[in-house]
Amino acid sequence: MAEDQCEKNYVHEDKVKDAKMFLNTPHTLEVLDLFNAIGDSKKLTILLALFKEERLCVCDLATLLNMSIASTSHHLRTLYKKDIVAFEKEGKMAYYNIQSQAVKQLLQYALALESD
Numbered sequence: 001m002a003e004d005q006c007e008k009n010y011v012h013e014d015k016v017k018d019a020k021m022f023l024n025t026p027h028t029l030e031v032l033d034l035f036n037a038i039g040d041s042k043k044l045t046i047l048l049a050l051f052k053e054e055r056l057c058v059c060d061l062a063t064l065l066n067m068s069i070a071s072t073s074h075h076l077r078t079l080y081k082k083d084i085v086a087f088e089k090e091g092k093m094a095y096y097n098i099q100s101q102a103v104k105q106l107l108q109y110a111l112a113l114e115s116d
Contacts, residue, residue, distance in 0.1 A: 034084070049064055050098045054097055057096070061096070084100045085097065
């Protein structure tokens with residue numbers, strides 16, 4: 001048996017019950033939904049670029065990601081539907097920015113972590 005496994009199979013029913021209740025609260029489900037939305041490397045790259053530059057158009061992001069405008073727009077639409085990013089039209093251009101303060105704080109915290 002591996003060292004990183006229990007040698008005896010015993011379930012702590014009360015802890016599992018408490019954890020299950022916690023995981024099903026509206027707030028925790030929102031957190032899970034947020035991480036699911038940004039868990040894709042392309043979406044995270046978009047968010048990191050917007051964190052750095054604050055405001056980029058779809059063309060800029062497509063070039064950065066080396067993707068088509070249609071594919072980039074698809075990722076942006078997902079983030080938009082989750083209220084993570086916002087956009088504004090200026091003439092024929094669509095500029096995106098991070099709308100969610102929670103995501104900005106999360107990125108700021110993650111970027112502040114020092115690698116081991």
